[in-house]
Amino acid sequence: MVGDETAATAATAPHPLVPRTCKVVERRRQCDDVVTLVLDVPDASPSLPGQFNMLTALGVGEAAVSISGGGAPGDGTHLEHTVRDVGPVTHALCGTPVGGTVGVRGPFGTGWVAHAVDELDAEDVVVVAGGIGLAPLRGALDALARRHHDGLRTGTLALALGAKSPDQLVFTEDLGRWAAAGVAVATTVDVAGPGWHGEVGVVTGLLPGLAFDPARARALVCGPEVMMRFTIRALRDRGMALERIRVSLERNMQCGLGWCGHCQLGPLLLCRDGPVLDCTEELMALLSQRER
Ligand SMILES: Cc1cc2nc3c(=O)[nH]c(=O)nc-3n(C[C@H](O)[C@H](O)[C@H](O)COP(=O)(O)OP(=O)(O)OC[C@H]3O[C@@H](n4cnc5c(N)ncnc54)[C@H](O)[C@@H]3O)c2cc1C
Ligand code: FES
Numbered sequence: 001m002v003g004d005e006t007a008a009t010a011a012t013a014p015h016p017l018v019p020r021t022c023k024v025v026e027r028r029r030q031c032d033d034v035v036t037l038v039l040d041v042p043d044a045s046p047s048l049p050g051q052f053n054m055l056t057a058l059g060v061g062e063a064a065v066s067i068s069g070g071g072a073p074g075d076g077t078h079l080e081h082t083v084r085d086v087g088p089v090t091h092a093l094c095g096t097p098v099g100g101t102v103g104v105r106g107p108f109g110t111g112w113v114a115h116a117v118d119e120l121d122a123e124d125v126v127v128v129a130g131g132i133g134l135a136p137l138r139g140a141l142d143a144l145a146r147r148h149h150d151g152l153r154t155g156t157l158a159l160a161l162g163a164k165s166p167d168q169l170v171f172t173e174d175l176g177r178w179a180a181a182g183v184a185v186a187t188t189v190d191v192a193g194p195g196w197h198g199e200v201g202v203v204t205g206l207l208p209g210l211a212f213d214p215a216r217a218r219a220l221v222c223g224p225e226v227m228m229r230f231t232i233r234a235l236r237d238r239g240m241a242l243e244r245i246r247v248s249l250e251r252n253m254q255c256g257l258g259w260c261g262h263c264q265l266g267p268l269l270l271c272r273d274g275p276v277l278d279c280t281e282e283l284m285a286l287l288s289q290r291e292r
Contacts, residue, residue, distance in 0.1 A: 048111025130223020
């Protein structure tokens with residue numbers, strides 16, 4: 001009987017390479033070339049902040065996109081994905097209207113925490129994001145900010161966010177909300193525009209102004225690889241051990257399941273062992289090798 005049930009379940013479970021078709025229920029423009037799609041995923045498995053889905057633009061192709069909101073148990077069936085239009089698939093995804101459909105497979109990969117954000121309650125947390133690198137961090141920041149506001153954390157919580165220009169800043173509607181919850185929010189842009197009165201310069205320039213104890217802090221870092229390398233260097237200069245720094249890495253993803261090898265980085269398959277990884281000397285060596 002048990003064998004029959006197992007066989008029946010296996011027969012009805014969707015194949016992991018077959019996407020579910022999901023409706024776009026909301027579409028928010030973040031900036032010129034970045035759109036957040038809210039998808040209704042009725043049978044979504046719970047996900048950790050930092051994990052990603054493979055999204056299909058029907059008839060065009062598939063791309064890895066981080067889950068930028070929703071997904072926690074109790075959050076309902078709405079999952080947010082924030083997409084930058086850089087090529088055919090992301091262009092079609094960004095153009096999908098409310099009521100249109102998108103294929104979804106996942107969630108895949110590792111999150112910023114192993115099980116839940118309360119793992120970080122006793123630690124100072126410094127989040128460093130470059131541009132759309134804030135997308136995979138947004139769910140973690142939301143959950144941490146909620147716990148911070150409710151007095152459940154004993155560590156400090158800070159966000160350093162950099163963008164090329166003021167009009168490239170994403171999730172601007174969230175920044176005030178996080179600040180109100182007690183997050184020390186600092187932003188900077190490479191090039192200021194009219195009306196910008198904030199910081200100008202690279203994101204690492206914000207770190208000296210943020211209160212955290214390097215000995216007990218955890219850094220969560222996502223952005224262009226060059227930005228992550230400089231951020232890691234600045235955090236180490238401040239006295240933070242490499243192992244206290246987590247990064248999210250992007251490579252070409254195809255299956256998302258550890259089957260095809262497209263996302264290989266040395267001994268790692270980033271769809272399975274990443275995208276979020278603890279920094280180690282070995283990882284730093286792999287990253288610098290790729291750039292030679
Ligand atoms: C784990 C993971 C999470 C991601 N999360 C997001 C996200 O939240 N939002 C988002 O907009 N994008 C995200 N990406 C990147 C996204 O998958 C690519 O931009 C997308 O696959 C590009 O497909 P395309 O057909 O639109 O363009 P393509 O024609 O395939 O590529 C256009 C340009 O983007 C570059 N590119 C393609 N894929 C990647 C990649 N993986 N990393 C860096 N450069 C790439 C190409 O070299 C080319 O220059 C993520 C990638 C990974 C691996
Ligand atoms: S994407 Fe196929 S092994 Fe990682």
